[in-house]
């Protein structure tokens with residue numbers, strides 16, 4: 001029995017298992033996602049990116065054209081998230097590498113809608129991330145300390161908290177506390193340390209994953225939060241995350257994320273292993 005093709009990639013060390021599924025036949029259950037993402041019993045990843053056509057995805061938004069390549073993103077715990085900024089860069093890199101798209105401009109379908117993408121000759125990828133919408137102010141708690149944060153919708157929910165000292169001192173092995181009324185479906189929590197004009201450092205505890213080395217939607221939320229607190233309508237920042245560096249631009253209409261996308265391995269999942277994890 002044929003196995004299941006996979007590709008491993010990362011964007012600023014936010015890593016993903018890419019599952020090509022052009023005919024929309026893979027049954028990507030919670031158990032299979034959790035096993036794939038487990039760093040002992042599986043390949044290990046922060047999430048899974050299934051590559052299929054929007055027409056074959058039951059909960060694809062109506063404004064995503066059916067023929068679009070659709071990024072079916074799942075968190076390591078098996079939960080579905082609306083959008084993944086680092087993931088879209090890796091997804092686009094895969095499409096280009098597989099010869100499914102031409103270099104330059106393309107549009108990727110996601111549960112947050114269509115996302116225009118540009119692949120650059122230097123290997124970096126720019127994603128139009130859509131508007132970063134500030135929808136409140138709240139607090140996160142870590143180790144008994146409360147941090148004021150800005151609630152930002154980047155297609156998925158974020159709470160971006162500015163930190164006075166160094167973000168290195170935070171213990172993010174425990175999920176930060178947050179307001180479940182403001183974030184009924186959970187939240188990605190960023191801790192942001194301004195380090196100079198147009199420069200931020202950031203760490204993140206991701207919904208459905210835990211601390212990751214980077215979160216693309218989180219870097220957009222971090223910049224939107226800094227602009228909101230500074231009373232600025234727009235701006236551009238370099239954001240340093242533990243896994244690398246991205247460039248973020250936010251204005252009142254949309255936001256863009258530019259950064260690397262690396263494919264590092266291709267292979268085949270054992271058919272028996274896949275089947276043993278069971279379909280729906």
Ligand SMILES: N[C@H](CCC[C@H](N)C(=O)O)C(=O)O
Pocket residue numbers: 014075080081082083084085086087156157188206207208209212214215216217218
């Ligand atoms: N790592 C992703 C974010 C995943 C967000 C996911 N954890 C959620 O539940 O929203 C990114 O680069 O944007």
